[in-house]
Amino acid sequence: MWGKREQVILWTTSYLPLILIMLYRFIDGNNFFKNTKWALWLKRNIGKELFEFFLILLIITFSLLLFRLITNWLFNDFDDQLKMRRIGRSYSVRKYQKISVNDYSFFLITLLLPLFSIDNKSVVNLVVTLFIIIVIIVIYVKTDSISICPLFFTSGRNVYRAEISDQTKEIEKVNPLVRLDVIIIIKERTLDLNNKFRVQKLVANVYYLTTS
Structure with missing residues (x-):
């Protein structure tokens, strides 16, 4: 079972692209490096628009690679231990x-809104926005809302609402409450309902599954 540390890592990584773009806009808006040699060279040979395009592309590429590294780091050990039935x-x-x-709308709003509605030149706006992001991450962690974290999709994992049970169907007919309404995270896109799955609880009602 996960603690809060893993959730903080996931959500901080999710908001990293936004933070990097905001920091660049703050630096660029205040012309901190306007007269440096490399800035003048870029302006003369590339142009600001093309430079920003490649910078955004670099941030996206770096973020996607980081997303995959983080999720693999968090889940590979789970996969191995579940398959060996250690957990x-x-x-x-x-x-x-x-x-x-x-379910993802709140995350998308908090990710996109600062990019289009906030003056990134202001240090006050930057600090306030960063503080709001921290508060949002704290709320996500406190409420165990990792099921809507976008990092799972970049690692080839899928998130579903599901009913799971460790009892037979006969017992379930007598006592339907043995079925659990949960969120599951699994690599497979299509699940064979005739198969058994090895299941480990992550947080609250979120479970990680592998095929047995």
């Missing part, structure tokens, strides 16, 4: 469905 329990997945796009 977790065997469950059946009774039904599953994709999480609604609406």
Whole structure:
């Protein structure tokens, strides 16, 4: 089971591209390096628009690589231990469905809004925005909301709402409460409901699955 540390790492990494872009806009808006040799060379040979295009492309590429590294670092050990049955329990997945796009709306708003509505030249605006991001991360961590973290998609993992059970269908008919309504994270896009899965709880109602 995860603690708060893993969640802080996931959410901080998720907001890193926004933070890097904001820092660049703050530096550029205040002309901190305007008269340096390399800045003059870039202006003369490349142009600001092309430079910013490549910079954004570099930030996106770096972020995607970092997303993958972080998720692999967090989950590879889970995969190995689950497959060797050192951790977790065997469950059946009774039904599953994709999480609604609406579940990601708050994250997308907090990611995009600062890019289009805030004057990045102001140190006050920068500090306030960074503080708000920290508060948002704290809220996500406190509420165990890792299921809407976008890093899972960059690592080839899928997130579903599901009903899982470690009991037989006969027992479930007698006592439907043995089924758990949970969020599952798994590599497979399509799940065979006839198979057993090795399951480990991450946080709250979020579980990580591998095929047995």
